Amino acid sequence: MRPFSYSRARTLGDAAQLTHDDTALAIAGGTNLLDLMKLQVETPETLADISRIGFGGIEDTDDGGLSIGALASNTETAVHPRVRSDYPVLARAILAGATQQLRNKATTGGNLCQRTRCFYFTNIDQPCNKREPGSGCGAIDGIAKLHAVLGTSDQCIATYPGDMAVALSALDAQVEIAKSGGDTRTVPVRDFHCLPGDTPWRENVLEEGELITAVTLPAPVGGTQIYRKVRERSSYAFALVSVAAVVEIEDGKFTRADLAFGGLAHKPWQDPRIGEALMGKVPSDDLFDKAADILLEDARGFGENDFKIPLARRTLHAVLQNATEAAA
Amino acid sequence: MTVHFKQDTPDDSNRLDGMKQGVLGKSIRRVEGMAKVTGTAPYSAEYPIADCAEGVLVTSTITRGKVVSIDKDAVLSMPGVLAVIDDPAMTTRAAQGTADEAPQQEPGTVCYWGQPIALVVAETFEQARDAAKHLPINYREDPSAPLDPQAVEAEEQEDETVRQGDLDHAMATAAHSVDVTYTTKGHASAAMEPHASIAQWDGDKLTVYASLQMLNYNISELADALGMEEENVRLVSRFVGGGFGSKLGVSEDVVAAAIASKEVGRPVRVVMSRQQVFQCVMRRSETTQHLRLAADENGKLIGFGHHALVSNLPGETFAEPVLQSSHFLYGGENRDLMLEVARIHRMTAGSVRAPGEAVGMPALEGAMDVLAEKAGIDPVELRLKNIPEEDPEEGLPFSSHKLAECLRQGADAFGWDSGPRSPRHTCEGEWWVGTGMASAARVHNIAEAKSRVTLKADGSAVVETDMTDIGTGTYTILAQLAGEMLGLEPAQVLVELGDTKNPRGPGSGGSWGAASIGSAVYIACKAVREELGQRLGVGETELELKDGKAASGESLVSLLDGNDLSREGHYEPGDIKDDFTASGFGAFFAQVRVNRFTGETRVDRMLGAFGFGRVLNHKTARSQCLGGITWSIGVALTEALEFDPRDGHLVNCDLAEYHVPVHRDVPDLEVVLVEERDPAASPIQAKGIGELGMCGGAAAIANAIYNACGARIFDYPMTPDRVLAAMPD
Structure with missing residues (x-):
């Protein structure tokens, strides 16, 4: 150190x-x-150390939503009565991550900004374009079981490792950002993280001197909320694939299908075309396959992580089936 | 006075059963438990040694080659840096278990990525760590560093080879045959306490507080590495936060701390980082295992083939002894067993919990399940049919053999359904549910041991040995054993372990600790009893001691008459080793569920029934079995060392990414202890326990996965990707 x-x-x-x-x-x-x-x-x-600047509260917003302070701990968020009742996918996603001890310390803002767990990023004696631009990517042709199959570049195939942001993405939450001059701006969670492209070191849109102050959830919607995390051991493991779903089915047809995916890309993966394909349709295996086709249209494996492509399809299938059964 | 006993013949007298105190075998809590959970038990890095400098190992970033130069000046000017040590006496690997001599030295020659090559010493740990990361090293790389065990010509371990009869013919003519190849990935010991040492010199006398399992060997390994006499070296290892084989041999931190401490003239502490523990201590080799089983129409084996390929660095003597129990577990007159080692430049392969059977048994017992299915025989019945009367290769009798009892009692306790078995019989929601079973076997190891037992004038007792307690319960069982023999409650027996100033124990490893050191304590106690008997005018065998008194009413205190009474027991295994095949046996039963969408496997419940001789403490014995079964879950489902294909470095080198089972992966576990007395295993009729609990358990899970969802998988661990690839649609 x-x-x-x-x-x-x-x-x-x-x-x-x-x-x-x-x-x-x-x-x-x-x-x-x-x-x-x-x-x-x-x-x-x-x-x-920003832990004493406030911004730890969880408060109702004027439009019926919820503002979660950047410094609220993951535990506080996961156990908050309104999170549990109105945004259960968020509580479940948080509780699917890390351990109780870590969640007690981890914060909303920090969780959003956490770094990838790519083995080559965390080993300074190995090449990594994210850590050391231009040094190469150790994971491509290396050990890449945990790595991305969507939105990769020839510079970087790392994944965003978190769970919370996947749920926030499905919920279409907004990230509140304060700039050093006192200005503020708001960025949808769906646009907060970046794909690696030619700048894999740039993981999110925060500029120097900017800090997250809160994450704001829109007014709650009805339906079924599911967070499904597939992993090798049943706790304290990063997702191979995860799916956050906010789904409503009325009169036997999808009337809401907000989906986000973890473990597949450098950011929580969200593709509005998936929801569009489901809306107004009667749930069926064929329909779920069509949704998966859209999700995985451009998926590309790197050998060891090829399995993520069928796994993502199957997990999406399971989630949509669960949602259908819950609505029945 | 030392009493020497070498066991050459079986002992059916079961003397311990005739003792009167009634504490041996009882479920007694670990005597050091409170100190450990309250943080007052000092682990090796925690000794409050004044003026201690901090050392951090620097490890290689090439796979093979020479260190041409180290620019020490570049870091000597950094804040707090005291020295950069690259003494050729430093070690580049840990010693193999029971090596008794220095491991590979010359840190300037690099044989694997992550090998220690220097030590930076500074005032603070953070300063040393920063300087270690900044130390410029010039290498001359040797590009010829094979990394793939399949891509090199392997060396046959000839003493493992067995060829009897004609297996090819048996396979060709058998009513039922199985020809399958299993693979297992490498494993890490992943002990909680990292390897750590504090070295301190007093003139030419060296004391090292270190986290080690076998001080009796480690002292000679360290002395040899430093070119010193053993009598000038003292090792202290009173509490060890898990070893699982990784601390059998003296590790690089110990030697480096000793050398550095001499050079800087101060005590030096060296604690390995978690990554270093993973990358430069010991790995269990990956294996490829070819199993051939030939059976007659009744399922009786007529042929047995087991070939295994493992790997290690060039020059290492250790080869994962995959076939160890395959040699005697089942019959079959046509036999073909062979072990080969591929020489590659991954880190050192060595002992990790139950070397051999930990990976050999999961493959063998998986193949047995395939045979049971082919032959249409219940898997429990198939095992029962194939238990040999005597060692099928050596022709020796078994010292004791509880496999059949374990299979039957385990099946009963588990509620094993011996009806017809076909996969996919039960689906609960998204989950296929199934059951599986496997036999357990682990060779019985035992070693020479010494211990001093002193009956103090006040009527209490002290047991002294350099034996370690690595979390297994050694402190407790020795207090129980001595208490039983001397008529004392365990609380009246002080057990002093983990210090080489005491008589040499066997060390903890190969599950031999309890039986070996227990025998030494037993022999010493018997000698104490003989002296007491003489004072009372009765023979030792007639002497009854309970609650500090003889049956005649005289108290120990009065018999001692103000003086201590001390005897040293010296146990040697003796020729009996050559007269019997000795092993622990058992059976595992598991119920698992496999998610039909995601291929995730979760263990619902698991049971192990084990026979391993006398049980010295039911609680600690059961805990050992629980730990073993937990390891089985890891081997079956999650644990896998991943090595980079280009430079061979261990990639997943921390507890977040090397997946040992977490609490939620470990369900309701049940342990059935099948009590027995093994007259030939040791003078106290005990065998090893700890490792047996994991030898085969992974196959019970693998077989249950097949029974649940129809995925017959031949590669451990059975992670969701592998389950999905094998699961029928």
Whole structure:
């Protein structure tokens, strides 16, 4: 671990100022960052502790939605009565991730910004374009079982590892961002993370000096909410494939089908065409296959992770069948 | 006074059963448990040694070659850095278990990616770690570093080869035959406590607090590495946070700490990072196993073939002993067994929990399930039919043999349905549900051991040995054993372990600890009893001791008359080893569910029935079995070391990505202890337990996967991708 200076921000302004520098990083729960610092994957000169600047609340919004503070812990969010009753897919996604101890420390903002668990990214003695631009990608032709099959580039095939953001994407939540000058902006979760392209080091749209202050959920919708996470062991493992679904079926036909996928790409994967294909249709195996065809149209495996393509199809099938049964 | 006993003949007297205290075998909590859970039991890195500097190992980033130069100056100017050590006496691998001599040295010669090549010493751990990451090293790479065990010519381990009769002919003419190839991936010990040492010199005397399993061997390994006399070395390892084989031999941190401490003139602590523990201690070799079983129309084996390919670094003597129990578990007069080692440049392969049977039994017992199906015989019945009367290769009698009882009692307790079996009989929602079973076998190992037992003038007792307790319950069972013999409650017996100032024990490994050191304690206690008997005018065999008194009413305190009474017991296995085949046996039963969409497998319930001689403590014995079964779940479903195909480095080198089972993966486990006395296994009629609990269990799960969903899989672990690929539509 390299020496670093530690500063404690008292206000959002402090925090923005302290992190307005590419050698500084914000730290809240630290559940990912501290690991990466020990491995020297992250080597900030300054850590700005933002855990005392507020923004930890979970509050109703005027339009009936819910605002989850950037510093609310994952545990607080998952057990919040409104999250459990109105956005159960979110509670389930959070509880499907990490461990209780980690969720107690992890925060909303930190969770969104967590880094990939690609083996080559976390080993500084291996090539990784994300960690060291231009050094190559160790995972392509390497051990790539956990890696992406959608939206990859020849620079990077890493996945976004989180669960929470997959549910937030299905719920069409918005990320509230404060800029250092005091301005704010709002970005849909669906647009928050980036695909690797030629800039795999750029994982989300946050600019220097910007901080997440909250995630806002729209007013709740009805229907069935499902978070399905497929993994090798039953806890404390990242998703091979996950599906977050907010689905309504009325009169035997889909009237809502908001789906997002984890474990497949560098970001929570969302494709509006899938919902469109389902809307107004009667659930059937054929229909589910059509939805999977759209999802996997451009999927490409890298050998070890080829299985994710049929697995994603089967998992989507299971989720849509579960939703259909729940509506019956 | 030392009493030496070498067991050359079976002992049916079962003396321990005639003792009066009634504490042996009882379910007693581990005596050190409270200290451990309250954080007051010191592990090796935790000794409060003043003025201790911190060392961090630097490891290679090439696979094979030479270190041309190390630019020490580049980091010596960094804050707090005291020294960069690249002494040729440093070790590049851990010693193999029971090596008794220094492991491979010369850190300048690189044989695998991640090999230790230097140590940076600094005032703080963080400074040492940063400097270690910054140390510039120039290598001359040797591009010829084979990494794929299938791509090199393997070396036959000739002493493992058995050819009897004509297996090819038996296969060709058998009513039922099975010819299948299984693979298993590498495994890590993944002990909670990382390898860690603190070395301290006092003149030419060296003390190292280290996390080790076998101090009796480690002291000579360390002394040999340093060119020292053993009497100038002391190792302390009072508490060990799990070893599972990874701490059998002296590890790189121990030697490096000792050398560094001498150089900087201060105590030095070296703690391996989790990644280093994974990447430079020991791996279990991956295996490829070709099984051939030939049976007559009744399912009786007439032919048995087991060929295995494993790997290790060039020059390493260890070859995963895959065939160990295959040699005697089942009959079949036409036999063909062979073990081969591929020399490749992945990290050192060595002992990981139950070396051999941990992977050999899952393959063999998977093949037996295929045979049961082909022959239309219940899998339990098939095993019962094929238990040999004597060792089918050596012709030796078994010292004791509880496989049949374990199969029957296990099947009863599990509620095994011996009716016709066909896959996909039960679907609950999305889940196929099925059952499977397998035999368990693990060779009985035993070793020379010494221990001193002292009856103190106040009527309490002390047991001293350098034996370790790696979490298995050694402290507790020795207190029970000595208490039983001397008529004391276990709380009145202080057990002092893990310090080479004490008599040499056997070390913990190969499940031999309890039987070996227990025998030494038994012999010492018998000698103490003889002396007490003489004072009372009765023979040792007539002497009855209970609650600190003899049956005649005289107390131990009065018999001791203000003096301590001390005897050292020295146990040697003796010629009896050559007269019997000795093994623990058992049976596993599992019910699993397999998701028909995702191929995820979850174990619903699992039962193991085991016979391993005398049970010294039902609680710790059962706990050992629970741990073993849990390992089985990992072998069956999740555990796999992944090596980069280009440089051979271990990729998934932490507990997040090397998937040992978590609590939620481990369901209701049931253990049936089939008590027995093995007269030839040890003077206390006990055999090893710990490893037996995982030897075959993975096959019970694999066979249950097939019974549940019809996916016959020949590759462990059976992760969802593999299940889906094999699952019929």
